[in-house]
Amino acid sequence: MRDTEITDHAQTYGLLGRLRDQRVLLHIRRPDQAEPDLSMLLTVDPERRELVFDLPPEPASQHYEGNEDLTVRTRLDGIDLRFSVQLRGLTDLQGFRALAAYWPNRIMYRQRRRSFRxxxxxxxxxxxxxxxxxxxxxxxxxxxxxxxxxxxxxxxxxxxxxxxxxxxxxxxxxxxxxxxxxxxxxxxxxxxxxxxxxxxxxxxxxxxxxxxxxxxxxxxxxxxxxxxx
Incomplete structure (x- = not known):
């Protein structure tokens, strides 16, 4: 199985939008973190090139700060996806605390063939x-x-x-x-x-x-x- 790199802005927006719309569970990990936390993508703003993630529950939420890289992994319709974002910090979204991040430079995907052709x-x-x-x-x-x-x-x-x-x-x-x-x-x-x-x-x-x-x-x-x- 070979990784494919997506850098096109429209294609990136399409994938991120589907992660948001389908409320796909994400595994997010900080550089110093052994086990990932669970999150979801809440908002995708292609014009401002910003994302907002659900803040993991305490005590994990206490460790997230701005200006650090975050690795995101998930599966979407049989495709393994992974990408990295830089956190901007905590933000408020409809009265709840959330994680604001910058737009990813690329998304890597790998499709697992599950059926005989x-x-x-x-x-x-x-x-x-x-x-x-x-x-x-x-x-x-x-x-x-x-x-x-x-x-x-x-x-x-x-x-x-x-x-x-x-x-x-x-x-x-x-x-x-x-x-x-x-x-x-x-x-x-x-x-x-x-x-x-x-x-x-x-x-x-x-x-x-x-x-x-x-x-x-x-x-x-x-x-x-x-x-x-």
Whole structure:
């Protein structure tokens, strides 16, 4: 597993905003601290480039002061995230004491692949990707799992990591409509195409069951194909 560095301001804001909105538990640690404290991200101000964290309960809260570095670790939708911020000090937020900090210079993330990906024959499975129900992008699936997919798309397409998209894919006589999040965009070995990696998000139970059955059938077909070679 390889770490990826995020320095783009918009992408950083997108990740921090999701940590705030989903009220994800954070592990925060001072440089002299052996065990981390639990916290949450309360406010994200991209214009002033400031963050506010929940102040850990006493006695841990007594040790937090301004002008010291704070390491933050957490998981968001299967991604390990870590970043460092410099504390400004204590602040008041709606009558409660909280930790004010400066904007991080970078966020490091590492995705753990939790499911087997089935490789697909070139151009055997079309996929349509739409953004905000307006722009439609055609591509070809190259692999799929219960967790996500890989696809080839034109290099002229304007997409960004962590962008949410709607996907319609047709595979093994089945059509699925799912939401996904772009996780990577890299050069492919084929001219004029990029390789897109994405993770499925916000699936309901029926969608997950359909996808699990489809991937299981594709795995069986792949195994039978390998055995007959």
């Amino acid at each position: 089935v490789k697909l024959a070139a151009r055997a499975a079309p996929i349509e990707i739409s953004i905000d129900n307006e722009t439609s992008i055609s591509g070809s699936l190259i692999d799929i799992s219960v967790g996500g997919f890989g696809a080839l798309i034109s290099r002229d397409v304007d997409l960004a990591e962590f962008e949410r998209v709607d996907c319609s894919l047709e595979l093994h006589n089945q059509r699925l409509k799912l939401q996904a999040e772009i996780r990577s965009l890299t050069d492919s070995t084929q001219p004029r195409y990029n390789r897109l990696g994405a993770s499925f998000v916000e699936m309901d139970p029926a969608q997950r069951r359909q996808l699990e059955r489809l991937v299981a059938e594709l795995e069986r077909l792949a195994i039978r194909t390998d055995h007959t070679r």
